[in-house]
Amino acid sequence: MAFKLEELLICCLSRKLHKKRHIAIGAASPIPAGAAFMAREEANKGMHITLLASQKHNHFTDGSRELFDAAAQGRIDAFFLGGVQIDGQANINLIGTGEYPNTQRRFPGSFGSALMYYVVPSVFLFRLQHNRRSMVEAVDFISAPGFSPPEVYRPGGPVALITDKCLFAVDSEKQRFRLESLHPNVSLEEVIDLTGFAFDYEENPPTTETPTSSQLDLLRGTIAQEIAESYPLFAKQTFGI
Amino acid sequence: MAFKLEELLICCLSRKLHKKRHIAIGAASPIPAGAAFMAREEANKGMHITLLASQKHNHFTDGSRELFDAAAQGRIDAFFLGGVQIDGQANINLIGTGEYPNTQRRFPGSFGSALMYYVVPSVFLFRLQHNRRSMVEAVDFISAPGFSPPEVYRPGGPVALITDKCLFAVDSEKQRFRLESLHPNVSLEEVIDLTGFAFDYEENPPTTETPTSSQLDLLRGTIAQEIAESYPLFAKQTFGI
């Protein structure tokens, strides 16, 4: 059964979320949202999903600080962070490129990354334009560091990086990425070529598990409807609804 | 027109409150509550009165910490504190008598005094049993000190002490009490005799201003009704309603 890249990514991310109790998703993140809905449907009906962009799927009642407080308390199991740039040490840059503060290309800002990245046990990095401008050797500005020295309070951190080309796992010991799988029709050479940082890999990396037809049915049915409530434009483009 | 001691105290305290914008009153304080209602009626209809014991007269919506926060922000102009013991340096003891922690006579505890006394600009002390057990040279336990050294953050503090015998003003320079007026039919000798601490006084102290008949009318009418809502027992005993 044919599928779109977005569908592959949702199913791929979803498998990582099966055991989570509470997943929080920031603004403009339809793929993580889809993955969370999918995981809840497939693996854990009791899972709690917070979409910060939604009113319906946001149950916080103590203002927006409650997300950060709840995360600091260890009550949020998984969160997702993008990055204008991501480097080989999993540092993320949400500020812009060039020398700060007079950045050449300025982006919105660091949002809550400088706490969330430290305290949420499973942070998934995502970046859908995998190229040497986004996957860099060293970010121009560290909005939040990938790893911290042992004296720094850090119960959380990165566990994976998903792009439009592949999935990286995080090796916390070595503090670097390890290629976990290549998306269909992507070669190892291509990923090496598009990636500005060094990473570990096997000679013949596996291919990212593709969605089954029952997964696609679920995704295009129930899940697409759930996604559409918060991300109508994405749902229209991806699922035609 | 004859009046009760409670009526005298309410009218006496009320005069000190005319210019306040927001007065907060803790639990079990019907006389301060009456004084605040009286001041609002006589001097400032826009005055805000918070009775912590009431639901109707308590507009905080951020839990009980909002009182302490609002006070620390300088938004509460006047507050009232009692004391098992009060000493000549305006230290108050709400814990008990004897050597702490194995107090001989244990009282409930310090409540919020250890912040409120520091941050509310006008704190009125009140104690209706004026005797040498309550008005002591030095309290057995300082729940909150009357004065603080200059390096301690202290925008607030005591301005007066009212008892069933007299009214003391606070001399912040000398850090001691000054007799402001004797209640009717109380002599200076009696107050000196009943007070365990030294205080300043004139040879012929004035008598506490007595309620006018129009004040008593107001008090026994509108104000008594207001008081009765939160302090039915007190209102019954004092105003027979």
Next chain:
Amino acid sequence: MSLHECSIQEIADEVQNGTLLGVPADYSGVPMAFVRELIRQGKSELDLFCLPQSTLQADMLIGAGCVRSVETAAVTLGEYGQAPCFTRFVQEGRLNVKDSTCPALHAALQATERAVPFSPLRGLIGSDLVKHRPDWQVISNPFSDQEDPVILIPAVSPDVTVIHAQKADKNGNVWIGRRKEVATLIHASKRNFVTVEEIVDTDFYEDEVLAAGVLPGFYIEAIAVAKDGAWPLALSDRYPIDEAHLKDYATRAKTEEGFATYLAENLAA
């Protein structure tokens, strides 16, 4: 999000001897049915953390011998007089009281709420409370170029908190209204249980007006229905305090014997 319903007994089962138990103020919904069950189960060596004070909950647990220590701004029956068991136990040297002041109790939980090791606080310096609290520290304000002592209150995290509320919804959310400090107590506690008058068959979030007073269900492990669960204390907007009962308690609990017969009568139910 989903509702986990349980019994009061099951909640009490989760309270081990030695637990640091979060205790709400009277206006926040006191789980008295649960308190009686704790006494029935013969708990001991409980440490109580009151936000910021307690009346009958602390007093009965103390009188029944369940309590090792209590951290609080006050224990009192308010208009009904002094808390008789608390007073007696302290005067007899049988209770460890960690005397505090309301904002310090809030500050300790707010620190845990944000997972920071301490909260700074104004006031307090020069109070004898500080002398007896070696767990508090005074530092010099690092943002001031003048001498400026600031007290730091370390974070406290109750092991278990139980509150009583008017209602829960079908998805396990609890309506607490504007008495928001119980939310802080819940946020700061490792495990939370709630007793409620009723579980209603709606979702509070369907109505944004109701939602403003909701404690989200994901903080709560399980919910037990306990009709009149705050009795003999009041539950805001539902029922008033049982005045006759409180007066009777205030008198009888003044002696060990009086308290024992009070307990015998009131635990049987």
Next chain:
Amino acid sequence: MSLHECSIQEIADEVQNGTLLGVPADYSGVPMAFVRELIRQGKSELDLFCLPQSTLQADMLIGAGCVRSVETAAVTLGEYGQAPCFTRFVQEGRLNVKDSTCPALHAALQATERAVPFSPLRGLIGSDLVKHRPDWQVISNPFSDQEDPVILIPAVSPDVTVIHAQKADKNGNVWIGRRKEVATLIHASKRNFVTVEEIVDTDFYEDEVLAAGVLPGFYIEAIAVAKDGAWPLALSDRYPIDEAHLKDYATRAKTEEGFATYLAENLAA
């Protein structure tokens, strides 16, 4: 407690050049009618403090030359793309951005809310944000016997905060619902004004369900009625965002000229 009604012009009159202005997030009620009035009055050298980010409010004020600095976790039009004036001004070196992160902005106001000089916070250490914030300090946790750096965020108190809300009551109380962070912004600000869709002839406190979402009137100096006062942004439960308008803005404001004609058209009304 009493209602002080005023006009939007009168609120804007109270904002002096050089004011530190509190800026609410989009979901909290953005006072766009007031923002247009600020631009009409030609304010300059405003410092913005966003809780914790801003969209159109900061972007328009920046584009109109009203802003000297902005402290924020982000300025963005969200789904409508980057904030065009913010981006242009930063890239041209014409705007002082005090880059922060959401919880640090909350922490700064929570410190003021409790009148303490700072709030401790986790995270942040190792972020380049810290390098560029000499006003933040790292101390060693005095409660730990191991090395444990903790960042301290100093208290911030906006001079003036203005928010837009659905309704006020006859006594000047404002209903804000569950987006409680504006309460913190208001608590921490020296002066507060509110614009509302309507003033209703009741008292919100007569209904405990409504009361749970109320900002008490005693924090608020005056209230102005501004129908559709958040337009073209959304106001929760009242009206959605004006998508066509935002798209148009996102395109036109990319150039100085486009922004100028946008302003000319939209300030006239």
